[in-house]
Amino acid sequence: TGKNVYRLDLFLAGKGRTRIPVAVTASPYLVDNRPQGVIELFTDISNEKALDQAKDDFLALVSHQLQTPATAVKQFLGLLLEGYIGKIVQEQKDVVQKAYNNNEEQISIIQDLLEVARIESGKSVINVENIDIKAMIDEIVSAQQITVDKRQQHITIVVPAKLTAQADPTKLKMCIANLLSNALKYTSVKGTIQIKAYETESTVSIAIKDNGIGIAKDQMGKLFNRFSRIDQGGASAIPGTGIGLFLCKQIAEMHKGSMIVTSKPGEGSEFTVQLPKMHKKLKAEKS
Numbered sequence: 001t002g003k004n005v006y007r008l009d010l011f012l013a014g015k016g017r018t019r020i021p022v023a024v025t026a027s028p029y030l031v032d033n034r035p036q037g038v039i040e041l042f043t044d045i046s047n048e049k050a051l052d053q054a055k056d057d058f059l060a061l062v063s064h065q066l067q068t069p070a071t072a073v074k075q076f077l078g079l080l081l082e083g084y085i086g087k088i089v090q091e092q093k094d095v096v097q098k099a100y101n102n103n104e105e106q107i108s109i110i111q112d113l114l115e116v117a118r119i120e121s122g123k124s125v126i127n128v129e130n131i132d133i134k135a136m137i138d139e140i141v142s143a144q145q146i147t148v149d150k151r152q153q154h155i156t157i158v159v160p161a162k163l164t165a166q167a168d169p170t171k172l173k174m175c176i177a178n179l180l181s182n183a184l185k186y187t188s189v190k191g192t193i194q195i196k197a198y199e200t201e202s203t204v205s206i207a208i209k210d211n212g213i214g215i216a217k218d219q220m221g222k223l224f225n226r227f228s229r230i231d232q233g234g235a236s237a238i239p240g241t242g243i244g245l246f247l248c249k250q251i252a253e254m255h256k257g258s259m260i261v262t263s264k265p266g267e268g269s270e271f272t273v274q275l276p277k278m279h280k281k282l283k284a285e286k287s
Contacts, residue, residue: 009045021049052120067110074103101146108177109241115174116226116243119250126168126254128278133197133206134159136169140177141195144184151189158196165204166278167255175251178244179208179271185238187212187268202277203257209270215263223261224249248273 005027011019023045029037077100079085081093088096118124137157141148148155165172183193187210194209215223219230227242248271249259255275263269 012042021045067107067114070103070107070110074100074107077103104143112174112178112241112243112247115171116247116250119247119254124250124254126171128166129169131165131167131169131172133163133165133204134161136173137176137195137197137206140173140180143177144180147181147184151184151187151191153184153187153190154192156192156194158194160198163197163199163204165206165275167275168251171251171254172273172275175248175273176206176208178248179273182244182271183208183210183212183269186210199277203274204277205272205274207270207272209268211268214265214267215261215269216265220261220263224259245271 005025008024008026010022010024012022014020021044023043025041025043027039028035029039077096080088080096081100115124134157137159141155141157180193180195187193192211195206196209197204197206199205215230222228223230224245225242226246228246229242245259252259252273252275257273257275260272260274261269
């Protein structure tokens with residue numbers, strides 16, 4: 001009918017101090033296009049919540065079980081590459097290096113899945129430290145240098161000397177690494193990516209800009225949804241899990257910050273993580 005429908009998920013008190021999850025949907029009741037009241041519908045969503053919990057538990061279990069053997073494989077491949085098990089010819093070394101790189105990517109995906117599971121279950125916490133932004137970015141770029149070289153892409157880094165941010169180093173690194181990985185994947189061979197960081201009186205921002213395929217306006221709404229992929233210009237054929245941007249947004253919001261995106265199809269995109277400088281509320285949560 002064109003009327004606005006609003007939904008709110010909440011809990012109602014049940015017997016024996018139990019809580020019943022319900023979805024409340026509300027829509028205005030109009031007469032001659034004038035509001036006369038509100039129609040509300042309460043729906044028990046216990047089964048829906050139970051399925052969500054089971055899915056999150058399964059995700060956490062599978063991710064954890066995959067991480068242990070993947071880490072062991074990384075160690076053995078590293079021993080091969082370093083020559084501790086005996087010398088190998090260059091052709092063999094190239095094959096082992098590819099296996100090592102693919103294993104690294106798998107471990108990164110597993111860690112992302114585990115973090116998503118922790119966030120969804122409310123078990124993810126932030127441990128704030130003072131982070132050297134330039135050193136962190138250099139480390140992230142170095143870890144992805146093989147991909148950069150393979151695609152003949154160029155990365156420029158613009159970061160003021162001694163710029164720092166007060167944040168969780170593991171989570172912030174995970175976020176920026178995901179943004180850079182996306183920029184590399186969605187930018188053509190010999191493309192350009194710029195990483196810059198800057199501060200204002202109240203915020204510290206890290207932005208990654210590319211000259212890739214860009215994002216259409218009608219795709220913007222699902223960018224930060226879990227397991228969501230954009231569907232344009234062959235983007236769906238590019239490998240990905242659909243959790244990287246979801247994870248970035250969650251991490252930014254855990255720091256009381258935000259994700260900002262600007263993009264134009266055919267010209268590229270810019271994703272910015274904006275974090276507040278340390279304030280009392282974040283300090284209190286840390287303690």
